Amino acid sequence: MKKLGGGHEPTPMSDETQAKVGKRLDDVAKILAGALVAVAGIMTTLGLTSDIVFVALNNESWPIYVACLCAILAIVCSIVALLIRPTRRGNLWETIVLVLGVVFYMVALSVAVIGASKAAGGNGRPSITDVKLEGPRSDLKLTFTVHADGVDTWATIEVYGNAVTRHGDPLDGVADFYSSTLRPNDKGVVEQRITTPVVVPAKAWGIEVGAVVANGPEQCETLDQRGPTCAVIQLP
Structure with missing residues:
Protein backbone atom coordinates (compact mmCIF):
# COMPACT_ATOMS: atom_id res chain seq x y z
CA MET A 1 0.00 0.00 0.00
CA LYS A 2 1.41 3.36 -1.05
CA LYS A 3 1.89 5.97 1.66
CA LEU A 4 0.07 9.31 1.42
CA GLY A 5 2.10 12.42 0.75
CA GLY A 6 4.53 10.78 -1.65
CA GLY A 7 6.93 9.68 1.15
CA HIS A 8 9.57 7.07 0.44
CA GLU A 9 10.86 4.46 2.81
CA PRO A 10 14.64 4.68 3.37
CA THR A 11 16.65 2.25 1.35
CA PRO A 12 18.18 -0.32 3.69
CA MET A 13 21.97 -0.33 3.84
CA SER A 14 23.47 -3.31 2.07
CA ASP A 15 25.84 -5.65 3.84
CA GLU A 16 28.67 -4.51 1.57
CA THR A 17 28.05 -0.83 2.35
CA GLN A 18 27.86 -1.57 6.06
CA ALA A 19 31.17 -3.41 5.85
CA LYS A 20 32.84 -0.47 4.06
CA VAL A 21 31.53 2.02 6.63
CA GLY A 22 32.67 -0.28 9.40
CA LYS A 23 36.14 -0.53 7.86
CA ARG A 24 36.51 3.26 7.72
CA LEU A 25 35.41 3.52 11.33
CA ASP A 26 37.88 0.80 12.30
CA ASP A 27 40.65 2.80 10.64
CA VAL A 28 39.77 5.76 12.85
CA ALA A 29 39.76 3.49 15.88
CA LYS A 30 43.26 2.25 15.03
CA ILE A 31 44.50 5.84 14.84
CA LEU A 32 43.07 6.57 18.29
CA ALA A 33 44.82 3.45 19.62
CA GLY A 34 48.11 5.37 19.35
CA ALA A 35 46.94 8.24 21.58
CA LEU A 36 49.55 7.66 24.28
CA VAL A 37 52.30 7.43 21.68
CA ALA A 38 51.17 10.73 20.15
CA VAL A 39 51.03 12.46 23.55
CA ALA A 40 54.48 11.14 24.48
CA GLY A 41 55.81 12.29 21.10
CA ILE A 42 54.56 15.84 21.64
CA MET A 43 56.08 15.99 25.12
CA THR A 44 59.41 14.66 23.84
CA THR A 45 59.42 17.14 20.96
CA LEU A 46 58.94 19.98 23.45
CA GLY A 47 61.92 18.78 25.49
CA LEU A 48 60.07 16.90 28.24
CA THR A 49 62.45 14.09 29.21
CA SER A 50 61.67 11.29 31.65
CA ASP A 51 63.56 13.06 34.44
CA ILE A 52 61.48 16.20 33.99
CA VAL A 53 58.28 14.12 33.89
CA PHE A 54 59.06 12.64 37.32
CA VAL A 55 59.83 16.11 38.67
CA ALA A 56 56.58 17.45 37.21
CA LEU A 57 54.54 14.61 38.72
CA ASN A 58 56.22 15.22 42.07
CA ASN A 59 55.18 18.89 41.80
CA GLU A 60 51.58 17.90 40.96
CA SER A 61 51.59 19.15 37.40
CA TRP A 62 47.91 18.52 36.60
CA PRO A 63 48.13 18.91 32.79
CA ILE A 64 50.31 15.78 32.52
CA TYR A 65 47.78 13.77 34.53
CA VAL A 66 44.89 15.08 32.42
CA ALA A 67 46.72 14.41 29.12
CA CYS A 68 47.52 10.83 30.13
CA LEU A 69 43.98 10.19 31.37
CA CYS A 70 42.41 11.54 28.16
CA ALA A 71 44.83 9.49 26.05
CA ILE A 72 43.85 6.33 27.95
CA LEU A 73 40.15 7.12 27.49
CA ALA A 74 40.75 7.60 23.75
CA ILE A 75 42.38 4.15 23.62
CA VAL A 76 39.46 2.62 25.53
CA CYS A 77 37.03 4.16 23.03
CA SER A 78 39.08 2.76 20.13
CA ILE A 79 39.05 -0.75 21.62
CA VAL A 80 35.30 -0.60 22.24
CA ALA A 81 34.74 0.64 18.66
CA LEU A 82 36.79 -2.23 17.21
CA LEU A 83 34.67 -4.77 19.13
CA ILE A 84 31.36 -3.49 17.73
CA ARG A 85 29.96 -5.56 14.85
CA PRO A 86 29.68 -3.72 11.47
CA THR A 87 25.87 -3.70 11.28
CA ARG A 88 23.70 -0.67 10.68
CA ARG A 89 23.05 -0.17 14.38
CA GLY A 90 26.61 -1.20 15.19
CA ASN A 91 28.02 1.45 12.85
CA LEU A 92 25.87 4.05 14.58
CA TRP A 93 27.18 3.10 18.02
CA GLU A 94 30.71 2.86 16.70
CA THR A 95 30.43 6.38 15.31
CA ILE A 96 29.24 7.71 18.68
CA VAL A 97 32.07 5.96 20.53
CA LEU A 98 34.65 7.22 18.05
CA VAL A 99 33.39 10.80 18.33
CA LEU A 100 34.02 10.58 22.07
CA VAL A 107 42.06 17.18 24.50
CA ALA A 108 45.02 14.91 25.31
CA LEU A 109 47.16 16.48 22.58
CA SER A 110 46.20 20.04 23.57
CA VAL A 111 46.77 19.55 27.28
CA ALA A 112 50.05 17.73 26.58
CA VAL A 113 51.41 20.93 25.04
CA ILE A 114 50.40 22.91 28.16
CA GLY A 115 51.84 20.27 30.48
CA ALA A 116 55.10 20.00 28.59
CA SER A 117 55.67 23.76 28.51
CA LYS A 118 54.79 24.08 32.19
CA ALA A 119 56.94 21.15 33.36
CA ALA A 120 59.93 21.78 31.10
CA GLY A 121 60.06 25.38 32.29
CA GLY A 122 60.65 24.43 35.93
CA ASN A 123 58.76 25.68 38.96
CA GLY A 124 60.56 28.93 39.81
CA ARG A 125 61.57 27.70 43.26
CA PRO A 126 65.08 28.94 44.23
CA SER A 127 67.80 26.80 45.78
CA ILE A 128 71.03 27.61 47.61
CA THR A 129 74.04 25.33 47.12
CA ASP A 130 77.81 25.23 47.66
CA VAL A 131 77.70 27.29 50.85
CA LYS A 132 81.17 28.10 52.21
CA LEU A 133 82.17 30.23 55.20
CA GLU A 134 85.89 30.93 55.31
CA GLY A 135 88.29 32.96 57.42
CA PRO A 136 88.48 34.02 61.07
CA ARG A 137 85.46 35.63 62.71
CA SER A 138 87.04 39.07 62.30
CA ASP A 139 87.42 38.59 58.53
CA LEU A 140 84.75 36.16 57.36
CA LYS A 141 83.82 35.60 53.73
CA LEU A 142 80.64 33.83 52.71
CA THR A 143 80.26 32.16 49.31
CA PHE A 144 77.14 30.43 47.95
CA THR A 145 75.25 29.81 44.70
CA VAL A 146 71.63 30.74 44.01
CA HIS A 147 69.80 28.82 41.26
CA ALA A 148 66.21 28.77 40.01
CA ASP A 149 64.51 27.45 36.84
CA GLY A 150 61.25 28.55 35.27
CA VAL A 151 61.20 32.00 36.86
CA ASP A 152 58.64 34.30 35.27
CA THR A 153 60.20 37.11 33.22
CA TRP A 154 58.62 39.74 35.48
CA ALA A 155 59.58 37.98 38.73
CA THR A 156 62.65 38.42 40.91
CA ILE A 157 64.54 36.38 43.49
CA GLU A 158 65.35 38.28 46.68
CA VAL A 159 68.59 37.09 48.32
CA TYR A 160 69.59 38.12 51.83
CA GLY A 161 72.10 37.33 54.56
CA ASN A 162 71.72 38.24 58.25
CA ALA A 163 72.89 37.35 61.74
CA VAL A 164 70.70 35.02 63.81
CA THR A 165 70.45 33.64 67.34
CA ARG A 166 70.84 29.99 68.32
CA HIS A 167 67.14 29.49 67.59
CA GLY A 168 67.42 31.00 64.11
CA ASP A 169 65.73 34.30 64.94
CA PRO A 170 67.15 37.55 63.47
CA LEU A 171 68.95 39.81 65.92
CA ASP A 172 66.96 42.86 66.99
CA GLY A 173 68.12 46.11 65.46
CA VAL A 174 70.74 44.45 63.22
CA ALA A 175 70.41 45.01 59.48
CA ASP A 176 71.14 42.39 56.84
CA PHE A 177 74.81 42.27 55.94
CA TYR A 178 73.86 41.23 52.39
CA SER A 179 70.85 41.89 50.16
CA SER A 180 70.33 41.64 46.41
CA THR A 181 67.61 41.25 43.79
CA LEU A 182 68.20 38.76 40.98
CA ARG A 183 66.31 38.63 37.70
CA PRO A 184 66.06 35.66 35.31
CA ASN A 185 67.61 35.52 31.86
CA ASP A 186 65.61 35.04 28.66
CA LYS A 187 65.21 31.32 29.46
CA GLY A 188 63.76 31.99 32.91
CA VAL A 189 66.94 30.87 34.73
CA VAL A 190 68.59 32.55 37.71
CA GLU A 191 72.18 31.45 38.33
CA GLN A 192 74.43 33.54 40.55
CA ARG A 193 77.59 32.76 42.50
CA ILE A 194 77.81 35.18 45.41
CA THR A 195 80.83 36.05 47.57
CA THR A 196 80.41 38.64 50.31
CA PRO A 197 82.22 39.73 53.48
CA VAL A 198 80.35 38.98 56.69
CA VAL A 199 80.06 41.59 59.44
CA VAL A 200 78.17 40.33 62.49
CA PRO A 201 77.94 41.46 66.11
CA ALA A 202 79.64 39.50 68.87
CA LYS A 203 76.31 38.21 70.25
CA ALA A 204 75.41 36.46 66.97
CA TRP A 205 75.35 32.65 67.07
CA GLY A 206 75.26 32.14 63.29
CA ILE A 207 74.29 33.60 59.95
CA GLU A 208 71.36 32.80 57.71
CA VAL A 209 71.19 33.15 53.94
CA GLY A 210 67.93 32.86 52.06
CA ALA A 211 66.36 33.24 48.63
CA VAL A 212 62.73 34.29 48.31
CA VAL A 213 60.51 34.43 45.22
CA ALA A 214 58.96 37.86 44.65
CA ASN A 215 55.57 38.08 46.40
CA GLY A 216 56.11 34.56 47.73
CA PRO A 217 56.06 33.31 51.34
CA GLU A 218 59.05 34.33 53.45
CA GLN A 219 58.90 31.74 56.22
CA CYS A 220 61.53 29.04 55.67
CA GLU A 221 59.28 26.30 57.08
CA THR A 222 56.28 27.12 54.89
CA LEU A 223 54.69 24.25 52.94
CA ASP A 224 54.45 25.97 49.58
CA GLN A 225 55.49 24.87 46.10
CA ARG A 226 57.41 28.12 45.59
CA GLY A 227 58.51 28.61 49.16
CA PRO A 228 61.86 30.16 50.03
CA THR A 229 65.10 28.30 50.62
CA CYS A 230 67.29 29.02 53.63
CA ALA A 231 70.62 27.94 55.06
CA VAL A 232 71.96 28.60 58.55
CA ILE A 233 75.70 28.41 59.30
CA GLN A 234 77.12 28.48 62.82
CA LEU A 235 79.85 31.05 63.29
CA PRO A 236 83.30 29.85 64.32
Whole structure:
Protein backbone atom coordinates (compact mmCIF):
# COMPACT_ATOMS: atom_id res chain seq x y z
CA MET A 1 0.00 0.00 0.00
CA LYS A 2 1.41 3.36 -1.05
CA LYS A 3 1.89 5.97 1.66
CA LEU A 4 0.07 9.31 1.42
CA GLY A 5 2.10 12.42 0.75
CA GLY A 6 4.53 10.78 -1.65
CA GLY A 7 6.93 9.68 1.15
CA HIS A 8 9.57 7.07 0.44
CA GLU A 9 10.86 4.46 2.81
CA PRO A 10 14.64 4.68 3.37
CA THR A 11 16.65 2.25 1.35
CA PRO A 12 18.18 -0.32 3.69
CA MET A 13 21.97 -0.33 3.84
CA SER A 14 23.47 -3.31 2.07
CA ASP A 15 25.84 -5.65 3.84
CA GLU A 16 28.67 -4.51 1.57
CA THR A 17 28.05 -0.83 2.35
CA GLN A 18 27.86 -1.57 6.06
CA ALA A 19 31.17 -3.41 5.85
CA LYS A 20 32.84 -0.47 4.06
CA VAL A 21 31.53 2.02 6.63
CA GLY A 22 32.67 -0.28 9.40
CA LYS A 23 36.14 -0.53 7.86
CA ARG A 24 36.51 3.26 7.72
CA LEU A 25 35.41 3.52 11.33
CA ASP A 26 37.88 0.80 12.30
CA ASP A 27 40.65 2.80 10.64
CA VAL A 28 39.77 5.76 12.85
CA ALA A 29 39.76 3.49 15.88
CA LYS A 30 43.26 2.25 15.03
CA ILE A 31 44.50 5.84 14.84
CA LEU A 32 43.07 6.57 18.29
CA ALA A 33 44.82 3.45 19.62
CA GLY A 34 48.11 5.37 19.35
CA ALA A 35 46.94 8.24 21.58
CA LEU A 36 49.55 7.66 24.28
CA VAL A 37 52.30 7.43 21.68
CA ALA A 38 51.17 10.73 20.15
CA VAL A 39 51.03 12.46 23.55
CA ALA A 40 54.48 11.14 24.48
CA GLY A 41 55.81 12.29 21.10
CA ILE A 42 54.56 15.84 21.64
CA MET A 43 56.08 15.99 25.12
CA THR A 44 59.41 14.66 23.84
CA THR A 45 59.42 17.14 20.96
CA LEU A 46 58.94 19.98 23.45
CA GLY A 47 61.92 18.78 25.49
CA LEU A 48 60.07 16.90 28.24
CA THR A 49 62.45 14.09 29.21
CA SER A 50 61.67 11.29 31.65
CA ASP A 51 63.56 13.06 34.44
CA ILE A 52 61.48 16.20 33.99
CA VAL A 53 58.28 14.12 33.89
CA PHE A 54 59.06 12.64 37.32
CA VAL A 55 59.83 16.11 38.67
CA ALA A 56 56.58 17.45 37.21
CA LEU A 57 54.54 14.61 38.72
CA ASN A 58 56.22 15.22 42.07
CA ASN A 59 55.18 18.89 41.80
CA GLU A 60 51.58 17.90 40.96
CA SER A 61 51.59 19.15 37.40
CA TRP A 62 47.91 18.52 36.60
CA PRO A 63 48.13 18.91 32.79
CA ILE A 64 50.31 15.78 32.52
CA TYR A 65 47.78 13.77 34.53
CA VAL A 66 44.89 15.08 32.42
CA ALA A 67 46.72 14.41 29.12
CA CYS A 68 47.52 10.83 30.13
CA LEU A 69 43.98 10.19 31.37
CA CYS A 70 42.41 11.54 28.16
CA ALA A 71 44.83 9.49 26.05
CA ILE A 72 43.85 6.33 27.95
CA LEU A 73 40.15 7.12 27.49
CA ALA A 74 40.75 7.60 23.75
CA ILE A 75 42.38 4.15 23.62
CA VAL A 76 39.46 2.62 25.53
CA CYS A 77 37.03 4.16 23.03
CA SER A 78 39.08 2.76 20.13
CA ILE A 79 39.05 -0.75 21.62
CA VAL A 80 35.30 -0.60 22.24
CA ALA A 81 34.74 0.64 18.66
CA LEU A 82 36.79 -2.23 17.21
CA LEU A 83 34.67 -4.77 19.13
CA ILE A 84 31.36 -3.49 17.73
CA ARG A 85 29.96 -5.56 14.85
CA PRO A 86 29.68 -3.72 11.47
CA THR A 87 25.87 -3.70 11.28
CA ARG A 88 23.70 -0.67 10.68
CA ARG A 89 23.05 -0.17 14.38
CA GLY A 90 26.61 -1.20 15.19
CA ASN A 91 28.02 1.45 12.85
CA LEU A 92 25.87 4.05 14.58
CA TRP A 93 27.18 3.10 18.02
CA GLU A 94 30.71 2.86 16.70
CA THR A 95 30.43 6.38 15.31
CA ILE A 96 29.24 7.71 18.68
CA VAL A 97 32.07 5.96 20.53
CA LEU A 98 34.65 7.22 18.05
CA VAL A 99 33.39 10.80 18.33
CA LEU A 100 34.02 10.58 22.07
CA GLY A 101 37.41 9.04 21.36
CA VAL A 102 38.36 11.85 19.00
CA VAL A 103 37.34 14.44 21.61
CA PHE A 104 39.51 12.73 24.24
CA TYR A 105 42.33 12.45 21.70
CA MET A 106 42.30 16.17 20.83
CA VAL A 107 42.06 17.18 24.50
CA ALA A 108 45.02 14.91 25.31
CA LEU A 109 47.16 16.48 22.58
CA SER A 110 46.20 20.04 23.57
CA VAL A 111 46.77 19.55 27.28
CA ALA A 112 50.05 17.73 26.58
CA VAL A 113 51.41 20.93 25.04
CA ILE A 114 50.40 22.91 28.16
CA GLY A 115 51.84 20.27 30.48
CA ALA A 116 55.10 20.00 28.59
CA SER A 117 55.67 23.76 28.51
CA LYS A 118 54.79 24.08 32.19
CA ALA A 119 56.94 21.15 33.36
CA ALA A 120 59.93 21.78 31.10
CA GLY A 121 60.06 25.38 32.29
CA GLY A 122 60.65 24.43 35.93
CA ASN A 123 58.76 25.68 38.96
CA GLY A 124 60.56 28.93 39.81
CA ARG A 125 61.57 27.70 43.26
CA PRO A 126 65.08 28.94 44.23
CA SER A 127 67.80 26.80 45.78
CA ILE A 128 71.03 27.61 47.61
CA THR A 129 74.04 25.33 47.12
CA ASP A 130 77.81 25.23 47.66
CA VAL A 131 77.70 27.29 50.85
CA LYS A 132 81.17 28.10 52.21
CA LEU A 133 82.17 30.23 55.20
CA GLU A 134 85.89 30.93 55.31
CA GLY A 135 88.29 32.96 57.42
CA PRO A 136 88.48 34.02 61.07
CA ARG A 137 85.46 35.63 62.71
CA SER A 138 87.04 39.07 62.30
CA ASP A 139 87.42 38.59 58.53
CA LEU A 140 84.75 36.16 57.36
CA LYS A 141 83.82 35.60 53.73
CA LEU A 142 80.64 33.83 52.71
CA THR A 143 80.26 32.16 49.31
CA PHE A 144 77.14 30.43 47.95
CA THR A 145 75.25 29.81 44.70
CA VAL A 146 71.63 30.74 44.01
CA HIS A 147 69.80 28.82 41.26
CA ALA A 148 66.21 28.77 40.01
CA ASP A 149 64.51 27.45 36.84
CA GLY A 150 61.25 28.55 35.27
CA VAL A 151 61.20 32.00 36.86
CA ASP A 152 58.64 34.30 35.27
CA THR A 153 60.20 37.11 33.22
CA TRP A 154 58.62 39.74 35.48
CA ALA A 155 59.58 37.98 38.73
CA THR A 156 62.65 38.42 40.91
CA ILE A 157 64.54 36.38 43.49
CA GLU A 158 65.35 38.28 46.68
CA VAL A 159 68.59 37.09 48.32
CA TYR A 160 69.59 38.12 51.83
CA GLY A 161 72.10 37.33 54.56
CA ASN A 162 71.72 38.24 58.25
CA ALA A 163 72.89 37.35 61.74
CA VAL A 164 70.70 35.02 63.81
CA THR A 165 70.45 33.64 67.34
CA ARG A 166 70.84 29.99 68.32
CA HIS A 167 67.14 29.49 67.59
CA GLY A 168 67.42 31.00 64.11
CA ASP A 169 65.73 34.30 64.94
CA PRO A 170 67.15 37.55 63.47
CA LEU A 171 68.95 39.81 65.92
CA ASP A 172 66.96 42.86 66.99
CA GLY A 173 68.12 46.11 65.46
CA VAL A 174 70.74 44.45 63.22
CA ALA A 175 70.41 45.01 59.48
CA ASP A 176 71.14 42.39 56.84
CA PHE A 177 74.81 42.27 55.94
CA TYR A 178 73.86 41.23 52.39
CA SER A 179 70.85 41.89 50.16
CA SER A 180 70.33 41.64 46.41
CA THR A 181 67.61 41.25 43.79
CA LEU A 182 68.20 38.76 40.98
CA ARG A 183 66.31 38.63 37.70
CA PRO A 184 66.06 35.66 35.31
CA ASN A 185 67.61 35.52 31.86
CA ASP A 186 65.61 35.04 28.66
CA LYS A 187 65.21 31.32 29.46
CA GLY A 188 63.76 31.99 32.91
CA VAL A 189 66.94 30.87 34.73
CA VAL A 190 68.59 32.55 37.71
CA GLU A 191 72.18 31.45 38.33
CA GLN A 192 74.43 33.54 40.55
CA ARG A 193 77.59 32.76 42.50
CA ILE A 194 77.81 35.18 45.41
CA THR A 195 80.83 36.05 47.57
CA THR A 196 80.41 38.64 50.31
CA PRO A 197 82.22 39.73 53.48
CA VAL A 198 80.35 38.98 56.69
CA VAL A 199 80.06 41.59 59.44
CA VAL A 200 78.17 40.33 62.49
CA PRO A 201 77.94 41.46 66.11
CA ALA A 202 79.64 39.50 68.87
CA LYS A 203 76.31 38.21 70.25
CA ALA A 204 75.41 36.46 66.97
CA TRP A 205 75.35 32.65 67.07
CA GLY A 206 75.26 32.14 63.29
CA ILE A 207 74.29 33.60 59.95
CA GLU A 208 71.36 32.80 57.71
CA VAL A 209 71.19 33.15 53.94
CA GLY A 210 67.93 32.86 52.06
CA ALA A 211 66.36 33.24 48.63
CA VAL A 212 62.73 34.29 48.31
CA VAL A 213 60.51 34.43 45.22
CA ALA A 214 58.96 37.86 44.65
CA ASN A 215 55.57 38.08 46.40
CA GLY A 216 56.11 34.56 47.73
CA PRO A 217 56.06 33.31 51.34
CA GLU A 218 59.05 34.33 53.45
CA GLN A 219 58.90 31.74 56.22
CA CYS A 220 61.53 29.04 55.67
CA GLU A 221 59.28 26.30 57.08
CA THR A 222 56.28 27.12 54.89
CA LEU A 223 54.69 24.25 52.94
CA ASP A 224 54.45 25.97 49.58
CA GLN A 225 55.49 24.87 46.10
CA ARG A 226 57.41 28.12 45.59
CA GLY A 227 58.51 28.61 49.16
CA PRO A 228 61.86 30.16 50.03
CA THR A 229 65.10 28.30 50.62
CA CYS A 230 67.29 29.02 53.63
CA ALA A 231 70.62 27.94 55.06
CA VAL A 232 71.96 28.60 58.55
CA ILE A 233 75.70 28.41 59.30
CA GLN A 234 77.12 28.48 62.82
CA LEU A 235 79.85 31.05 63.29
CA PRO A 236 83.30 29.85 64.32
